[in-house]
Amino acid sequence: MDDEETMVHNAVSQSRRAFLSRTGQLTTAAAVAGLTGTAGHAATAETCKEDATVTSVKDSHYLLADVRLEEGFEKDGDVIVATRTALYTLEIRDGRIAALHGAGSALPAGLPTYQANGQLALPTMRDMHIHLDKTFYGGPWQAPRPRQGKTIMDMIALEEKLLPQLLPTSVERAEGLIALLQSHGSTIARSHCNIDPVSGLKSLEHLKRALEKHADDFTCEIVAFPQHGLLHSKVDGLMREAMQMGVEFVGGLDPTNVDSAMEKSLDAMFQIALDTGKGVDIHLHETSPAGVAAVNYMIDTVEKNPALKDKVTISHAFALTTLAPEQLEETAARFAANGITIASTVPIGGLMMPLPQLSKAGVFVMTGTDSVIDHWSPFGSGDMLEKAYLYAQLYRGSDEYHLSRSLAIATGGVLPLDDEGDRAWPKAGDEAGFSLTPASCTAEAVARLPARTATFHRGRLVAGGIDKASS
Template identity: 55%
Template sequence: MSSTFNLSRRSLLAGTMALGASGTVPALAAPGAAPAPFVLGNVLLETGYDWQGDEVVGTRTARASLLIEQGRIARIIATGDALPPGVPVRDGGGLLLLPSFRDMHIHLDKTFYGGPWVAPRARKNGIAGQIARERTLLPQMLPTLQDRAGLLVALLQRNGTTFARSQCNVDPVVGTQHVELLRQTLDGCAATFGHEIVAFPQHGFLSAHLEPIMRQAMAAGATHVGGIDPTTIDGGMERSIDTMLQIAVDTHKSVDIHLHEPGATGIAAIRRIADAVDHTPTLRDRVTISHAFSLMSLADADVANLADRMANLGMAIASAVPFGGQIMPIPTLLRHGVRVYTGTDSVIDHWSVFGSGDVLEKAKLACQIYGWGDELAISQSLKLATGGPTPLNAKGAQVWPMPGDPADMVLIPASCSAEAVARTPARRAVFYRGTLVAGSLAG
């Protein structure tokens, strides 16, 4: 194995044992039936905003209990009302209850997380240079992929995330092995963690002659057909996009394309995808464009027009909320009804060593970038971490939790959503479908 990368299974498992000894890595529950009914008592729920004129000056809350049955919220019980007899009660400690989080763009298959430090290398020749490095790096990492992915899932859970859409390499070097191994890992923790897998042609789609392998990846368990910059990497925008979408139609799968390329070529790709969705009803509400940096090059009016069309077609954006000389127009996209997801993208890998695996930090970063500094704006930014749900809508009506909602929840020591985003406190207890998957309850 190369001296620049030495993540052996022995060293990885030693690191895992050390983490486990400190009590910071919860064991993943075995797949099985939903937990027995219980009452999650003494939790804080948001009930509305306090207004002065048209300004929100505070968030109202009340203590309540929740009856959890078959992995869902069956009933919300006001303080003082009778609890269902014979059902065990678990104390929420008076903590704020929020929807758990969804990481909608992460690479679980390529992380170094859980292993020894791997010295980051200076990038040479941009994305192409990183891809060239993968040709030798990924085969070295293959024996420990499942261990590393499992450790990263546990980190996400501790951070309050109970669902991830993972990009997963499909390329001439590893073929569909990453998809197969990651699917086995995620299927093994299906009772504690939800997931989707994108077959991601990192090295190119048509340029790497991957169409047959991509189709094999769909059969191997991928839920989404991925893509990569069709002009700058794949060398043929129309044919690259058309092939990607055709595979999705043929296999009845969704689409999530990496679109880093800026400017006119990126916008042309978005418009071609929109045209295809417009003419193919089965693709509506099933296409996500990850990154979409080219939107930063458009004038505000042009972004608004394109956002209207994307919203009408059910097209979504998945962003890691980057910042720099140009800023993604996320506020405009949201105003025009585009679903905007966020993800942590690279978590300690050869692309970036800085990822924390915490999407709540992404919501906070968005507030700082876009000047969302008041109670209402910060509160509503929580949707970036949850993938949509917030306890209150923008008018202050309580919309979560509701009977029938999945019991995907996180308990946080905060007084309201705005405080949770602004201060990103530790997540005390995390539930997926009613199962406690990280942290602990009072007492």
């Protein structure tokens, strides 16, 4: 562990954010030329001068010129075949978009001006299911142990041994994950945080310390997560303490497979939420009939307790893959009526989550990374645009229209164009949160996953770089 800690601290001291920023700058021109067919973009990239690039914008009032925004859909008969865009200058003041100035508009004089060089603006990405508090990220490569033949209880036993090794560097590693998310355009997140007998409240204290360092450039809700089982690990008291430490959600985990008492476990979780006025976000992996029973019990509980309406999220919810069409329709309608949301990682493989059906029924569906790299999985990229890309592939969204709609799962439903093709984002007064990418439109960005070259949060440049316009 001593060698590992040394490597982590050395990596942090080299400033991951500076490294990611330089990487974004170096890949911009190549990404423009390789991922888009717009010759004009390549020309602007070639004229960028390295010494004009800045990685920090702290002006409270400034202009960002030549930002590509979507204006509408183009059709061949009734078929949407392309997206029309135009270049704008965004006037940003006090963290908000004060105005959108079209080509030829008179611009306010005397303001600092930066260049987007024709790159497309995408709405802020949102990673709504991640574990920032426990990760191998930032340390040496370490693959998870074999899972074959292992139960979730075996994984919990392994985690009990790993947590003391992870805690000493968990603040730095959480900051590294935050920088990774920002480099991909995500500045809003919901992080589950272990509350367990091994780490007690230390994981939460460390996560809060990391988030406090990024109060101006990253927004994150926290879920107190009883990873070792709410009943199994006897952490009801610790969970209630966590609720007094700025935590927004009560977490839970597989009430049958882990706690071996579905109703008692769920009742305990909901009681904490009711007693403290917090929301609920439970991990539900169970696909057996017990998983369906847990879903129905949670809906029943919300219907009996109006204070829980619009405050419950079911993460994963794999039991929904086992429902017959008429059962799914009924369940989705009850979700929508009670404001129960779903957080899905858009899984690939045998579990085909019915995400389009849920959305069509009015259920709010979110996505997230879950694990970037830890003892559960090594495959996370931290890129929410990649989740939209997977969503489009899984649910046959290869045309211009459906590619553009797929972005919604990564942005909390915010899209540049509404379903009719009218601009919905950005508008004057909106918070100045967005990323820049060398793509011609949202559909291309979803399909081709170009680099995000700059990320803004409340008007601040928090990742990547942009050019300072010559005076």
